[in-house]
Amino acid sequence: MEKIKMITPLVEMDGDEMTRIIWKMIKDILLTPYIDLKTEYYDLGLEYRNKTDDKVTVDSANATKKYGVAVKCATITPNAQRVEEYNLKEMWKSPNGTIRAILDGTVFRTPILVKGITPYIPTWTKPITIARHAYGDVYKNVEMRVSKGTKCELVATDAQGNETRETIYDFSDSDGIIQGMHNKDKSIESFARACFNYALDTKKDVWFSSKDTISKKYDHTFKDIFEEVFNADYKDKFDKAGIEYFYTLIDDAVARVIRSNGGYIWACKNYDGDVMSDMVATAYGSLAMMTSVLVSPEGIYEYEAAHGTVQRHYYKHLKGEETSTNSVATLFAWTGALRKRGELDNLPKLMEFADKLEKATIDTIESGIMTGDLYLLSTLPNKKKVNTQEFLEAVNENLKKML
Ligand code: NAP
Ligand code: MG
Numbered sequence: 001m002e003k004i005k006m007i008t009p010l011v012e013m014d015g016d017e018m019t020r021i022i023w024k025m026i027k028d029i030l031l032t033p034y035i036d037l038k039t040e041y042y043d044l045g046l047e048y049r050n051k052t053d054d055k056v057t058v059d060s061a062n063a064t065k066k067y068g069v070a071v072k073c074a075t076i077t078p079n080a081q082r083v084e085e086y087n088l089k090e091m092w093k094s095p096n097g098t099i100r101a102i103l104d105g106t107v108f109r110t111p112i113l114v115k116g117i118t119p120y121i122p123t124w125t126k127p128i129t130i131a132r133h134a135y136g137d138v139y140k141n142v143e144m145r146v147s148k149g150t151k152c153e154l155v156a157t158d159a160q161g162n163e164t165r166e167t168i169y170d171f172s173d174s175d176g177i178i179q180g181m182h183n184k185d186k187s188i189e190s191f192a193r194a195c196f197n198y199a200l201d202t203k204k205d206v207w208f209s210s211k212d213t214i215s216k217k218y219d220h221t222f223k224d225i226f227e228e229v230f231n232a233d234y235k236d237k238f239d240k241a242g243i244e245y246f247y248t249l250i251d252d253a254v255a256r257v258i259r260s261n262g263g264y265i266w267a268c269k270n271y272d273g274d275v276m277s278d279m280v281a282t283a284y285g286s287l288a289m290m291t292s293v294l295v296s297p298e299g300i301y302e303y304e305a306a307h308g309t310v311q312r313h314y315y316k317h318l319k320g321e322e323t324s325t326n327s328v329a330t331l332f333a334w335t336g337a338l339r340k341r342g343e344l345d346n347l348p349k350l351m352e353f354a355d356k357l358e359k360a361t362i363d364t365i366e367s368g369i370m371t372g373d374l375y376l377l378s379t380l381p382n383k384k385k386v387n388t389q390e391f392l393e394a395v396n397e398n399l400k401k402m403l
Contacts, residue, residue: 110128
């Protein structure tokens with residue numbers, strides 16, 4: 001078979017530990033034999049980030065802006081222990097944080113469903129995508145402990161120097177706590193656009209929820225901005241695509257989500273998204289089956305797995321022991337990116353290849369061949385646990401039959 005040609009390069013962001021090992025296996029076993037893979041390579045492995053004073057991360061984000069589509073391997077976010085382990089010059093920031101800040105993007109997380117792994121909520125027969133607004137609120141708060149007798153006020157000074165004051169609480173009878181949070185209209189609008197664009201892209205409804213009945217200015221602003229952006233720029237497109245947007249109170253959203261069959265995008269404020277994405281991921285079974293894509297308001301896409309570098313497996317691998325690490329989410333990051341590249345460059349063959357590779361992966365698991373994490377969860381009677389490489393080779397056998 002002739003290799004599939006590409007036009008524009010994908011931005012390839014390599015990473016760390018076990019996922020770096022998997023990255024290479026995926027390319028060697030499932031991609032380069034079939035595609036004339038064109039990538040602009042950035043090594044976001046911690047050693048090279050350290051060597052370049054983290055410039056490589058910024059460069060990779062700028063390249064993503066230029067080309068429009070990136071695929072990223074999981075990377076280490078350094079902590080004190082990593083600074084020692086890798087002899088780092090500095091405790092470099094999370095690459096995902098840096099990239100997200102440059103692209104001003106929203107992260108969408110979607111589980112991959114397979115037969116034999118039943119969600120804890122069995123009615124969830126379709127994936128629920130969580131979109132988390134990753135700016136502001138409690139994550140950028142200022143807070144204080146205050147002593148009895150303290151009167152606390154919110155003071156805003158405008159550009160002309162005029163002050164507006166509002167009493168938060170007069171702590172006349174007890175010590176206590178206060179907190180200040182903010183968000184920006186601009187950021188909320190970007191979030192709304194990213195959600196609506198992604199919905200059109202994936203043909204899914206958007207649900208957005210907040211607590212506007214209690215928070216009549218803060219949360220209500222989110223509700224209003226979503227509605228304005230939707231009515232101005234998306235309503236017609238949604239009608240044409242046969243999808244819908246609706247807003248509901250967070251309490252009602254939670255109840256509806258539990259009763260639903262899935263299949264929609266649930267847009268959440270920062271804190272709700274943090275909590276709900278963990279709940280949804282757990283309910284669907286495995287973090288290793290959760291994909292993640294960062295979408296900017298201009299429609300730039302960066303695909304990755306939601307999980308980390310699977311450090312424990314990597315140390316086993318280094319000792320020469322066999323690993324059974326799940327490569328599915330990383331593989332779907334590649335297929336997502338290739339499909340998007342194919343769509344933008346009008347390369348139906350590349351899109352078809354991505355579809356077939358995903359199907360071959362799911363067929364493999366549904367035929368009973370899976371890595372250890374899924375083996376523990378699967379109810380298939382004929383299930384068989386294989387190692388990291390054997391799994392990818394089994395996918396390749398299925399893929400060959402389809403091509
Ligand atoms: P992790 O790498 O997601 O792994 C946590 C545990 O989940 C693993 O030890 C493993 O459980 C299981 N697991 C996760 N992915 C798996 C897979 N593909 N196949 C099989 N099992 C899987 O999280 P972590 O150990 O907390 O973090 C490790 C490093 O990843 C950290 O340095 C962190 O900074 C980084 N991280 C990066 C990203 C990112 O780049 N997007 C996200 C999160 C974390 P068992 O050990 O029980 O098998
Ligand atoms: Mg969380």
